[in-house]
Amino acid sequence: MPKQKIVLIGNGMAGIRAIEEILKRKPDAFDITVFGTEPYPNYNRIQLSKVLQGDTDVQDITLNEWQWYEDNNIRLYPGETVIEIDKKNQFVLTDKDRKEPYDKLIIATGSNPFMLPLPGADKEGVTAFRDIKDCEMMMDYSKKYKKAAVIGGGLLGLEAARGLLNLGMEVDVIHIADYLMERQLDRDAGNLLKQELEKQGMNFLLEKQTVEITGRNHVTGLRFKDGSKIKADLVVMAVGIKPNVALAKEHEIPVNRGIVVNDHMETEVPNIYAVGECAEHRQMVYGLVAPLYEQGQALAKHICDQADEGYKGSVLSTQLKVSGVDVFSTGKILDDESTKAIKMYDDWRGIYQKVLVEEGKITGAVLFGDTKDGNKLLSLIKKGADVEEYLESGQTEESGVDLVASMSDDELICGCNGVSKGAIVEAINNQGLTTVEQVKGCTNASRSCGTCKSLVSDLLECTLGDEYSADQKETICSCTTLSRDEVIEEIKEKGLTHVREVMNVLGWKTEEGCSKCKPAINYYLGMINPSEYEDERESRFVNERLHANIQNNGTYSVVPRMYGGVTNSNDLRKIADVADKYEVGMIKVTGGQRIDLLGVKKEDLPNIWADLDMPSGHAYAKSVRTVKTCVGENFCRFGTQDSIGMGIDIEKKFEGLYTPHKVKMGVSACPRNCAEGGIKDVGVLGLDGAWEVHVGGNGGTDLRQAELLFKVKTQEEVLEMVGAFLQYYRESANYLERTSAWVERVGIEHVREVLSDKETRDELNERMDEALAAVQEPWSEAVKNETLLKELYEKVNVPTGSN
């Protein structure tokens, strides 16, 4: 029997979800063709605001890679639009003159952004916020222009505005109502939201109706009904969406607001279905992602001839995806004569909660500032629970677990990715998952907006019982359920001395750990017992094992130590000779004021070190790296202190010290801060008669300004403070946690408080001295150790034909 032909119009989340549901049930029964106007595979549209806000990339929001279509024998025509449906003869025609017959046709054309028909709406610089193209256009504009105006203070408009702020633009949000998100929030929550977003830098123009977009070819501003005007280089229209039903309408498939479907997602025309935002079910058109999954299931069951009650409609909840703002709403929003409200308003902490009750049942909720009850409320509304159940559940601590326990297996936990309770429980049981992160990795639950994380956590607790620790402490890695602090405590208490011993005694799940826990344990053991611990080279990342930095082509780089960034003609001559002799690929000056020899072959490393006869610069290690210095009082006309001398002293004292992550330092001799101490892990600043020690700065991934720790008088005091700070960091931070993240986590006040105590400082410096005493210069050590040379630096070369 030839396969039945399914044609899908619309390569978006709803349509592809329906296809996935069909494939799940009958993987080989159909011949499937997909047409999509956008030139991309199916991507997660709700994540676009995260792309715009810089939290993720366009590449990362792809849901189905090209390979997926191939693997499932789906013919995909991206960038091709269906323009005709022949209902009688059952085929479609595309804008590229392709004719494709169907047995079943699925329309999933989604929505179009609603563009206000204003004069000037066609000018350059006016866009909607709906697809990747819009997103890219806004990102592009942010590089060239300064002022953006977003028309629409709803969910989408605010997410767009936040994104534009992140991109460095000034943003005006124009809204026609007198408070924000009036469809999802009541006035109190809307006002709190406005205050919060104003703090973040948004400017609001409420009760403003735009009447014209001004400018010649390109937009220059907006004019409002009251006659006032603003300037704008970019105008984003985010006033709403409307179902994309043009194709259906043209071909006389009955349309109301959306394409009218029954409980099985069938339109009134035989063999034609509609699903997602373009469909209207029981007078409801949904503009959110969650219902797609239930609709897709109903459709798939029907096409696969499986008995099903069909789709019954959805209770929706919304959540604003703006960092630092927690807003949740579901069901009925506004009070009226028939409702009673349970309210809590805490103006001081910015928390507002309202639960609406009608005839004893919960029918809606608005939460601001603290949204952790959101999922519980949504579930209670779905099952039509009495208000008592909510009030009682508030008293018991395990309410979250009780809630997930009472859910049925097919109830959705993750609305964004359509993951049911049953699927998560199955994954937890079959694959032995124990953390939210693992569930995310295996099932996709909580991967998108993250709202359901607490539900996933509850579900883990409910499934695993006592084995699960609900507060989701951060374990070292998935090999163990223990946190860093617990591992360190056990090492001290039980006197553990080897990496593998730690793993054995503490019940590691893997035989020999992984690339995360091995180096971490190796570091902790060395930190706890510096004088006796023997470093395990097989637990070190290649760079620290070989004492050189591996490059993308398998060659290495060599950076000799140059204290304070100061060199001399003799060292430079040696470097030049080595570079010639070993034909290094490139000589480059580094950001930390050092010289880097790049493109060195592994087997040449020991010889180069021997020829150089200089100490390692540790440019490859999680250790004290460089102390960058400015010229200082010896030469500079502004210098007030001997920054070079100070920098060399610091570097000589702490060189080679292993730390949780790399430590970069800088010493400047005046507030011009030429050594850039403001973005260093430790930035020392010389003033007239005083030194400031700044800590926790970062100029890389996690750009952060260093904070002032102490101001002291003498160079000795600087060394004392830096020593105490570094040792406290070594003892308290997680492995691979930079000082910037650590200081941010524990707070500068805390660090200052601990280090203010002279006795504590002395103890820390004592332990620091013990650690420094154990430091060995790795290059000279390698050069004279025959076994090391043979085992680590030699390759085996066998010419062919030697046998």
Add this chain to the structure above:
Amino acid sequence: MEKMVQRVPIGKLSEFPERLGKTVNVGSKEIAVFKLGSGKIHAIENSCPHKGGVLAEGMVSGEHVFCPMHDWKISVIDGNVQEPDEGCVQTFKVEIENDQVYVLV
């Protein structure tokens, strides 16, 4: 042309460092040879399917090696890349006779 399998001696078992890899060049072929914690020797292609990372320099844990470039996890037994990444590398048979290690290429 028929391809012959060669049995190439690559060193003494006792001289391979434990829980580490070693780069072995046989003609133009680059092979990563690992001596595991169990003492067993395994040989795979010395190039990660992701971006060609030198697997011999990776961290060895149990029967897996972590690529030093981007931390892909690869089985040294069957050459398979572990989830969530995908792919595989070629494996080579290893024989041991009186402490002498041979690789079959």
